[in-house]
Amino acid sequence: MNLLPQFDFKRPQSLHEALAALTKEGAMAIAGGTDLLPNLRRGIGLPSQLVDLSALAGLSAVERQPDGGLRIGALVSLETLAESPLAPDAVKQAALGVAGPTHRAQATLGGNLCQDTRCVFYNQSDWWREGNGYCLKYRGDKCHVVAKSDRCYATYHGDIAPALMVLDAKVEIMGPKGTRSLALAGLFQEQGAKHLTLEAGELLTHIVIPPQAGWLSAYEKARVREAIEFPLAGVAVALKKEGGKIAGLRVAITGTNSAPLMVPVDELIGQVWNASAAETLAKSVRKISNVLKSTVSSVKYRRRMALALARKLTEALWIKAA
Ligand SMILES: Cc1cc2nc3c(=O)[nH]c(=O)nc-3n(C[C@H](O)[C@H](O)[C@H](O)COP(=O)(O)OP(=O)(O)OC[C@H]3O[C@@H](n4cnc5c(N)ncnc54)[C@H](O)[C@@H]3O)c2cc1C
Ligand code: SF4
The missing domain is CATH 3.30.43.10 (Uridine Diphospho-n-acetylenolpyruvylglucosamine Reductase, domain 2)
Known part of the structure; x- marks a missing residue:
């Protein structure tokens, strides 16, 4: 190194x-x-x-808002987040899944959301990358994952973004032009070499989660070992059940594309969760995920795990809501 x-x-x-x-x-x-x-x-x-x-x-607290929502400073450590009695389940589970304990004590929520995308041809030593002619993402002019591509397909492997996205979180941003707020999903774009929509000199200051009355949430990731490991595929689900039907459902994935993405699930609202609903959800996840050979793990395994985790978590929340 x-x-x-x-x-x-x-x-x-x-x-x-x-x-x-x-x-x-x-x-x-x-x-x-x-x-x-x-x-x-x-x-x-x-x-x-x-x-x-x-x-x-002023950026290191998890605070309850007058409306019952939460406002979380960008400098809150992942250790604090994982232990916060205020944090929704999906967020705690995602924070606890990041790396190891000493790492979580040092790492921040803002840094987690803004972390770089990753690729097996990019997260290597300089001499290794030089020997391979570098690549489009940095210093080179070709992509080794998708040959002849004019864009980078490096993958976003952050754990916490999907957990916050299914809670409908917003980010507060400060920059040279003032302050702005946008849905967390809008912080990202599907472009491995520029996956954040932040403008030059902008900083994330807070993450705001609206009140979650009636919603249950969960996050789980697939990894080779239950230890320090980025998500090979990660899924967050938030579900609201009313009158024996799905009154609200949000699903987000990470570790599959250059950005964490919301999975379109509107057609499941008002339905009962059953085998047919599970198949509809799996189809939506399959359609939106774009798993490529950007890690050493097999593409098929990561794609299948995204589908399986989406079904598993939704099923578990459906049962828990009962
Ligand atoms: C061995 C190892 C294992 C890891 N495992 C995981 C894992 O399992 N899951 C996971 O999600 N991540 C993992 N990571 C990645 C990383 O450690 C975490 O995502 C961590 O939360 C990053 O936070 P940080 O505060 O250290 O970020 P930093 O390294 O300080 O910053 C990361 C990026 O975000 C930018 N940034 C930081 N704060 C802000 C802000 N407030 N506004 C705008 N930009 C900002 C920085 O400029 C930088 O580009 C791992 C890293 C290593 C080395
Ligand atoms: S996807 Fe292609 S351009 Fe992007 S980091 Fe990997 S090899 Fe480089």
């Missing part, structure tokens, strides 16, 4: 200072550093300046 490259380092004490520091050409934010630093040591990225967010006040 290489040494870190040379860069300036700033540790601002206020959001205002942080945003100013990020206007420097080539500046990057760093929160827990658990995603960014391994990449920099592999020669992926050459920031002119790292802007350490860790001293910023």
Whole structure:
């Protein structure tokens, strides 16, 4: 592994200072550093300046809102999130599934959502990538996963985004042009080399989850071993049952595409959960997922696990709601 490259380092004490520091050409934010630093040591990225967010006040709490919803600071650690009595089940399960305990104590929610996409041809040492002619995502001009492609298909493997998406979460963003808020799904786009819709110098400050009365949620991921492991496929489900029917259903997937995606499930609303509904759900997951050879695991296994987890979690929530 290489040494870190040379860069300036700033540790601002206020959001205002942080945003100013990020206007420097080539500046990057760093929160827990658990995603960014391994990449920099592999020669992926050459920031002119790292802007350490860790001293910023007001971004480290999980707070109940007057309407019963939650507002979570981008600097909340995954350890805090996994242990929070306020966090919905899907979020706790997703946070607890990230890496190991020391890692979760350091890693932040904002960094988790904004983590880089991954690919077996990209998350390698510099000499390995150089030997293979680099690739479209960084420094090269061809994709080794989809030959002749003009876009990168690196996969988004974050655990927490789908869990928040099925809760209808929004993100609050601050940047040089002011503040804005958007549905979490809108933070992402299907483009492995630019999967975030953040503009230059923008920071995630908070994640807002609306009240969840009547909703149950869950998250599970497929991994080779029950230890430190990114999701080969991860699924989050939120379900609301009323009068013996599905009154609300949201399903999101990760580890399959360049962005975490909502699965269209509208045709299941008002239905009873049964074998036919399970097949409809599986078809929707199959249609939207685009699993490619971007990890060492088999494409077939990851695709099948996404379908199986979606059915399994929906079934479990349906039974629990009864
Ligand atoms: C061995 C290992 C195992 C891992 N396992 C998992 C796993 O199982 N699941 C998983 O989801 N991830 C995993 N990760 C990836 C990563 O560690 C986590 O996603 C972690 O939550 C990242 O948070 P961080 O605060 O350390 O991010 P950082 O590394 O500090 O930042 C990551 C990216 O987000 C940007 N960023 C950070 N905060 C903000 C903000 N507030 N606004 C805008 N941009 C921001 C940074 O500029 C950077 O580009 C793993 C990493 C390693 C090295
Ligand atoms: S999908 Fe292609 S362009 Fe993207 S990281 Fe992998 S090899 Fe590179």
